[in-house]
Amino acid sequence: MVEHNYVMYFDELNKSSLASAGGKGANLGELFHVPGIQVPAGFCITTAAYMDFVGKSPEFPKLLAALDRLDTGSVEEVHRAGEEIRLHLESLPVPAPIREEVTAAWRRTGAEYSYAVRSSATAEDLPGASFAGQQETFLNVQGQEQLLDCVRRCWTSLFTDRAIIYRRRNQFSHGKVYLAVVVQRMVFPEVSGIMFTADPVSGSRRIVSIDASFGLGEALVSGLVSADLYQVSGGRLVKKQIARKLVAIYARPAGGTVQQDIPAEYQTRPALSEDSAVKLAGLGKRIEQHFGGPQDIEWCFAGGDMYILQSRPITTLYPLPAITDGKLHLFFSLGHAQMMTDAMKPLGISVLRTLAPFGKGGSRRAESPLLAEAGARLYVDLTSLLEHHLGRRLLPVLLSNVFDQSTSRAVADFLTREEFKNMPAQRGFIFSLLKKAFPTAINIFKNILYRNHSHVVAVINGQIAEQVRENKARLNSVSGADRLRLIQDLLSTLLPAAFSLIAQYLSVGVISIKLIERLSRQWLGNADELRSIGKSPVGNVTSEMGLALGDVADVVRLYPEVLEYLKGAGDEHFFSRLKGVTGGEEVQQALQEFLELYGMRGTGEIDVTRLRWRETPTQLVPAILSHIQSAAPQQHRTSFSTGKKEAERAAASLIARLRRTRWGFFKARIIARLIKVHRWLIVVREHPKYFIVQHLDIVKQAILAEAAVLAADGILEQPEDVFWLSLEEIINLIETRQPDLALIERRREEFLHNQKLVPPQVMTSDGEIITGRLFRENVPPGALTGTPVSAGVVEGRARVILKLEEANMRKGEILVTPFTDPGWTPLFPLAAGLVTEVGGLMTHGAVVAREYGIPAVVGVDSATSVIKDGQRIRIDGHQGFIEIL
Template sequence: MKYDRHLLVGKDVLGIVTGIGGFFRGRMYLTIFAYIKGAIRMNQYVRYFSDIDKSSLASVGGKGANLGELYHVFGSAVPAGFCVTTSAYRDFVNTSGEFAGFLNSLELINAEALPELKEAGQRLRRHLESLDMPDQIQQAIIQAWRQTGSDYAYAIRSSATAEDLPGASFAGQQDTFLNIEGEKQILDSVRKCWASLFTDRAIAYRQKNGFEHKHVLLAVVVQRMVFPEVSGIMFTAEPVTGNRKIVSIDASFGLGEALVSGIVSADLYQVRANKLIKKQIAKKEQAIYAKSEGGTVTVVLSEERQTAQALSDETAIRLAGMGGSIEGHFGNPQDIEWCLANNEIFILQSRPITTLYPIPQVADAKLHLFISFGHQQMMTEAMKPLGISALRTLAPIGKKLPQDESDLLLEAGGRLYVDVTQFLEYPQIRKRLPELLLNIDEMIGRAVQDFIGREEVRSALQTENKRLELAFVKKALPTVFALLRNILYRDNSWAIDEMNLFIHHQVKENKRKLQKVSGPERIEQIQEILATLLPTAFLQVAPSMGAAIITYKLIENLSEKWLGDAAELDSISKSPSGNVTTEMGLALGDVADALRNHPAVIEYLKQADNATFFDGLRAVPGGEDVLPVFLHYFEQYGMRGTGEIDVTRPRWREVPTQLVPVLLSHSKSVRPGQHRRDFLAGKEEAELAADRLLNRLRQTPRGNLKAKRMQRLLKVHRTLIGIREHPKYFIVQNLDLIKQAIMQEAAKLVTAGILEDPEDVFWFSLQEIKKIIETQQVDQKIIARRKEKFQQEAKLAPPRAITSEGEIISAKPGAQVPPGALAGSPVSAGTVEGYARVILKLEEAKLDKGDILVAPYTDPAWTPLFPLAAGLVTEVGGLMTHGAVVAREYGIPAVVGVDQATRKIQDGQKIRVDGSQGFIEILENETLTKP
């Protein structure tokens, strides 16, 4: 435990005084030194606000430290008081011989075992409230109380050392006592505050957030009561949208306890740039007031007062100004308790707002819009610094040198966001971008539409009507012409083979480049390779991929124009040839077929270990027969994995057990060879759908001409749509090479004693790794800080779209849904009923044939589950993202972009998925328990 510096000085002085006393034998001197020694010890137990600042956290807790800071800035606007320190708490609990045992037993209780937590908390509170408070602590508190003013009433609040921090609020976890008067009542309230460190809610919160109970200490704030006419809470950032430019104030009559406890609705006042922009007067039926004899009373307000405005407009603006000053002092948005008495504003508390999502940092002051890169890539988890650095280097735009990290791909909360502001300055991009994004993630597309449609944004963008540079247009023309040739007349039958050959040679060449160099030069080579990947892949695949997508839209539009519907559209994309991700899923089905007749192998896989996976397989009966199939699969696809564009994430060759649940589900639920037969059936269905479409067209005026044009479009689409996964396949293979090269350099750093573990390189950017190799030095504190930051950011829910003011722009799916249904984006037509299987991680997947897969997202690594699934529901995605495309290929209904689907749908519930209209209905609240 890090002790406060003032306490350390006090203890040093105490030691000196004690030592000096040993030199004296006279009774008078001993009496004097005993008095001084006692006074110093008493001063360890109390600290006045005037002697507290942010460095005092260890002795006075988060609330106390913040109050000390406020007292220094605002003086009399902060009611006077003192803190009973954590030393007093420690010495108090140390009088018990049982307390340590209580704490140890508490640590062993599971955070989800609420009845056990409740019972343990009651035992601890009863025990602490029964303990006698040591005389020296009592004397210190009473002396401080008298000096602050024994004629006043006091508010007595708990202040924990893990409270009101930037990363953890703990607000409301411990108890508060208001309008306390008299010596005995003060002491009793302090003891009750100490005991409230173990309220049920406080215990559960610490368990959930990973704080050890023994490491959290409690101080107590003793502060003069103010008896206000009005009180409330002020957020210096709008708490719902997160906008940092808006101050939001809740106000009600009487003490703020009525608002905090939820017994009254509050008036809402919002201030921006010293102007009141919103005022919402609530009906305030009750108020809590202090009683003259101590304590509080709840009063029913008169009808007239219930609808009266609690704050004047001028006072709200004045209060917002104070909020801005407080935020400026602490350096981050604040949640502030305040009150108004005799037209004077008093500040009672300020704590960081811990629920706001961080904002990507930009250099200028203009309004920016950022959209989530992770939602587009089906990867919304937090990333480590190396993964972020690699992707920012991979981005081909927004940088001065190719090996730099892009300024248009920015980190916030451990995720990456694309700054689309500059793109919106081009009218044509501004017009087309929302439509494009609707196909990737509907809610991102709608959020961008919302942003562009705002009056202030439109006005700003009208002055920025940029045109594409002629040089850029010239560079794009060859690709455009190649795309048109693919659609109109070129023989595309070799396109996928050519792409596969290109990938093979390019990966081989990059591997050679990485093997030729080492040390800092190898990191430079990695940066150069990353910078070339996207431009290289785009130029190679754009003519084919663009033709496949455009022909799909043309088939849809012409079908609706000529026939009045696009009934065959959902079948024409089924089972295309050459899709590397589909082939990966089929190959895994082959592995499942190979092991299904070897029960010993199946039993081995259930308990296999990553480190000994293949050696252990050889040792079991049938293992030698299955091993070649496994090895062949990992040779082809071992570089893949979940979240695979994050270079720090494990690959299947590193953690082969990730695939075990999928293999076991296949062998259990799918007949031998069924996955191959289903694929061929999908191909046949696509061909029949194409024939039906052409026959229908021939029945219309000029039908033969229409059918001929449509036949070409169908052929181009079917031939080229399989290439859609190749760019990612190409990038992932190169990322695997890069990861291996980085880990080789990391191993050298471990051998040299620079790093403790090879994976410590994950906590640094590429440029930082290069410097570590050059200097052969590393600051271990950086690793510890970044690990802690990562753990905090992993708990955050990343927004799809956020502005540079911190406003989260939320949008709802466009689907019209029945009452009680969950809305999303319809991406694969059809309706299916079945039991939901909620899967959060691929390595935990247990899916039976006919189950409906409910997941946060699906990326290529999830493809092996699709032959089992009867339907798909994801929280992320759009028409052209992985899950949607693969669902159409397999012909299963799918709805994506369903907000919090994995929470709102329970595992085992029977649900209906309507992939045509875009909603999910829960048919049975009861869940089916599956093994």
Template sequence: MNRYVFYFNEIDKSSLASVGGKGANLGELCRIPGIVVPAGFCVATSAYRDFVNTSREFAALLKTLESINAESMEELKAAGERMRTHLENLDIPAPIQQEIIQAWRKTGSHHAYAVRSSATAEDLPGASFAGQQDTFLNIEGEKNILDSVRKCWASLFTDRAIAYRQKNGFRHDQVLLAVVVQRMVFPEVSGIMFTADPVTGNRKIVSIDASFGLGEALVSGVVSADLYQVRADKLIKKQIAKKEIVIYARPEGGTAKVELEGERQTAPALSEEQAVRLARMGRSIENHFGSPQDIEWCLADNKIFVVQSRPITTLYPVPKADDDKLHLFLSIGHPQMMTEAIKPLGISVFRTVFPFGKRSPQAESDLLREAGSRLYLDLTPMLEYREARKRLPEMLLNLDESMSRAVQEFVEREEFQAAAQPGKRVEFGLVKKAFPTGFAVLRNILYRDNYQAIDEMNRFIAEQVKENRAKLQEVSGADRIAQIQEMLSTLIPRVVPMVAQYLPTAIITFKLIESLSKKWLGDAAELGNISKSPPGNVTTEMGLALGDVADAVRNYPAVIEYLKRAADGTFWDGLKTVPGGEEVLPVFLSFFEKYGMRGTGEIDITRSRWREAPTQLVPAILSHIKSVRPGQHRCDFLAGKEDAELAAERLLERLRQTPRGSFKARRMQRLIRVHRSLIGIREHPKYYVMQNFDLIKQAILQEADELVAAGVLDRPEEVFWFSLQEIKEMIETQWVDRKVVAQRKEKYEHDAKLTPPRAITSEGEIITVKPGAEVPPGALTGSPVSAGTIEGRARVILRLEEAKMDKGDILVAPYTDPGWTPLFPLAAGLVTEVGGLMTHGAVVAREYGMPAVVGVDNATKLIRDGQRIRVNGTEGYVEVI
């Protein structure tokens, strides 16, 4: 026989299936010393199940919910009303009624009660569900208690609860409902306490909202609350609200709104001592549950009661620090144009390729920490150097202006400066090592002929890739994974000496062209065209090559139709069977042979490459055919080169008209020549790394095939859920814990929904500093990276494989990496959520001469697809017009 009622002292976190998240948490709270919980009991999920099973129609009604469109308010409202009406008119079986009334009498029939829903998917670390079901306050009497329990059951199908489950992937028949019946407290003050600052995420700050009367009014947002913040048992902030309304319990049952008058409206709800006492209790509760908590509390006769605690599900995970010092972590994904979650193998590979902070060359870097399935760089060791604190914010302007502002704000904090080592200086030996590179850059700027640099770089990459391919083919098994670790550890050290003398030269000359133009002429009017269509940029060449593919396809209607329905697994075989397929096949194969290792989010080795998922490029090819004339992409590139030459000549002519003009023109001509000959090398390092990543991925999947054949793995792709070292051990032992795959998949799916911050401290504080630039009211601010102003239709594109663009549209995207290059010939402007002066989208935008603003927070949410917008790439803002 089912048991239908459990008292709080009989339940704990293991009772989740029986009493739901809220009930289980109340049982845990009763076990914490010093925490007072009002008495009560839970009506178990078995009661709900037996209640709904008395209905013949319930199962059919439940099934209809699966087919409704949760985006349609009318459908949602009608479906929810049907479910609730049906349940509210259903009789509660007698055995259930008897147990509820017996527990009510034992807890005290003369008391008033709060009756709250407690779902089995509620108050969990991954999904809060808070507020999705109903609560009934100040309930008295046997009949009213039973009616409120039934209404709670029915509230499992409020419109908001149905929509929330649909959005978060919970099946309606999998979520069961318990009901908490808890003795009412009639407080003078009540509120909510967060054991981490819910705005900044700082785990060291307890944030308390407090108001007079019942806390339900504060939770539902109908009354204002005072704010108290406590850190280390000290009140650090007190913000008193104007409290015009209070909700009190009425003696006859229910609640009533009461208007406050005079000084009572601005009287503090809590004393300093009460706020600190609350914060201490919050820390005890947090320590018990092991994670930051959202706690409902109330104060009566100076006694604090806790009526609920749940995990705070909105906080971004904190990167792990190895000591108690304050650390600053910067996102690796933002400057790398990849802010999406990364699987464990992708994280392991990137930590191995990163050359600093390693115990051995083949180990994973300790300076890179995983948090929320993203990578964060611990900047703290670098910030110990005075020069780094001074120069780093300036350098970061080239990568991400918001990051630069965050670092500047952090190093100026008193708490950081007090802990920093002001006298720590860079060792002379390190400076000495940098001298040759510095002299090489100086030679490049002043007199060296740099025209061979691109060819040198291309030869270097080809030779290294050939050598590494041979090395991987010579070994197998665990030795091959060891070879991969060795290869990854050498990628950056080998390419840096090649790039270090050229890329800084290109950046410095660009800055010099800008600063000298402003100094000698008062403006930098020609700067926007100077960088157009430079020679040798591998990413630009890739975009041009894809345009050639589109031109080859446009002459064959059958191929165009085939591409619209093509599948990755049969792409090549299917192409050969359609009229024109054999003719375009060589052009396709040539493109994929050279660029097939590229893809979106390519720094994650587990992401599909174009070679593996060729249909990713179909939307770009079809958009090109629709919007660009045959050969126009090549003509546009040549036109950009002419624009650059004309801009240079205009600049030089203007300089000649100034005092000592001949001297100035010669100096500027040299800077322009050097800049244009070397800026194309900007994309080569990533091109080099991605070619090697492709070799490594193929080798790992070959080993995964062997593990599948041996029965260790079910599918080769399961290897993506393990680190390199774990794969090596898996091969050696021929065994793996299969539960790890499911656990890591679940974590990844949860993390994928999070929005990663650019900068976060070891205390969990997300640092954001607004730009200081003045912009028009309502405009979205960002970093100006490619000058000019353009108006046009916004094309908000979240995934390259879903891209649909016409010539002249403005591309609005979370980020752009080389995988997005096929869209640039179509775009008239660019807006991204991440980026800086020298990140991919900015560089390519300048090459194409299109206005661009990057680092626009939430651009893909605030700008709707199809809206007309104005992009001001000179001042750095976007207007919706």
């Protein structure tokens, strides 16, 4: 092999060449070694040339350091700094050794050819970040001087405004990203385009999606022309969509490119034949197999030959859950159901998979295979349930009533797929299921008819407190690996225990309101009082938490110095510094009484690795301040009492109307009983999560106690390092005392990438995102649609809040947020309405909105980006849409 410092030929490059050839150059080197793939010849000017080029400038390090101090929110500031460094680099000469080596490589590859000169950064075309289009590309470059000039301009383009901002947003240091330059023989194609070996819209890995147009691909990449769309699946064309192609870009004889109009008779002619599209898709799948993942491929068709110009990973696809049986599976996001769609660390995932009692076979300590991880989120595998006849019938109905209509429709859509329509449904488990459910069904029947439930909430609260005390004592009685194994055993019992506590009561709470609605419509023709009947029931643990925090706010408002302290308080020394403020001791007592009851809660509380209110009391400050700014003293209690009276009046009105009908006495008694039962029992809806979250808190404390020992012994750097391990891996670490620090660091990096992903609500095992979108008649043009979960119509200013800790809400505003969990409850007394991007009929925000009597629409796609903070909007909680006024 010829020795050279600044140039590497394509046959010398592969995927390990990233540091010297950049992402584009390394990928081209890999392509060059794929059998049956034609790649135009060329070479790469390595990052060593770039570093020697900028290394000649004593000013460059100062200019680079200035970029790290930039406010990337200021377009003008970014432009000034970028222009300064670009002008400086353009003034530098290309060192003679670089000129000589590049010229020699150009002559060896063919001085008579035209070339494409493309930037190839070391932070480009990576699996986690594409950086596509951030640096420059030059086409049809001819001659030595033009080539060298384009190379310098590529180096300079590392500091375009868009590249500077993109690196900052993706947390890449400006000084640690280097640029190589790809020099490749030009192909002058009749047709060119882009091919995705997975459908970038639906996410399906089974579909190859091809965009094609006439001339050079630059017209398509730059958005100048609509392209023909071809989709291929399983070796056959499944979709062809021919566009009107008005312009194309072609090479000029003297160098460079020119845009030309396409004659009218050619504008709607297919750019590719069907056979060529299928053949091209086959090449794409071969390239995908070589790279080990879906690819974004630039291709062209010239003189009867197909050329591949570039291939990079598709970075926008959501990762797939792992499956091993080769079947098509359906997955539903647990995070959407629990109102927590953030990425989770490995320990949080491991705890929840251990907590799930299903599909484990004989080992209850195992992690359930029916909860699959993808993109640091958990997905419920619905496939085995849908393989049963009863599951196919009941699951869409159940999801529609308990969650939302879009999820129900997504499941129904999945059931129409050929793989499922042709699969015989199993029936054998129905009898055993009915046998197990029979005792609960008898209790439900008795609970509806005659049992007194006024004491149920108090009994359940007592049982929960007793179980938490007992289990905490058990965990504290052992240590080491035995404590972790006991945690595994305990977690596997929590869901069955929660079910046995509340199943017969919660189901009655739900059934009773459905019966009230159905019977009211049947006997009276309407259910006008239904909206108010559910207001302010007594005993909901989450509502009581919101009222208790309102009480804390009322104590804070008495002491102006405390109020000022809270506005700038930090979690470290929070209480010790609070004591030194006038009124601080009184507020501290109120806060600590609150935290004694609810300190184990917090945002994203199903994730055991997330901070609790007890650990970060400043999480509560925005809600406390919003209460003080927007509500009068005791208004939260007054509003709750008002809601209770409205419910009583609504019940009295409904009963009075029924009494005036035929057989009214009996109808009124039936409805009166159902109303009483509903208000007694619907409040236990939040108790299962309350029960589980308290146990997650004691589990977290036990794990951190063991982690503290590992950190004290020098095995871990800090106790929180265990958050990057599963329960089984922690047991192994305690027993072997051999940490895998590289694994922990790798998982940290993966987590940072996964945090940026938007998880789909329903997806298949081949990556297809099934939306199950709602379509309604009489929806105003431009309105956003979702699931109506709390009736009423309200207008007001939108308060878009992405994070609870950043909440600054005033009474009467409409809360617009990705989701809510119990941590958001303190904002509900201030809200005039609620809009969320995820959620359903029985999720937290919906239940609390109904209790407070505020209109709510949930499951509204992209609500927090489409609706702007401060805009006036109208919510229709009857029909499920939002108008931006």
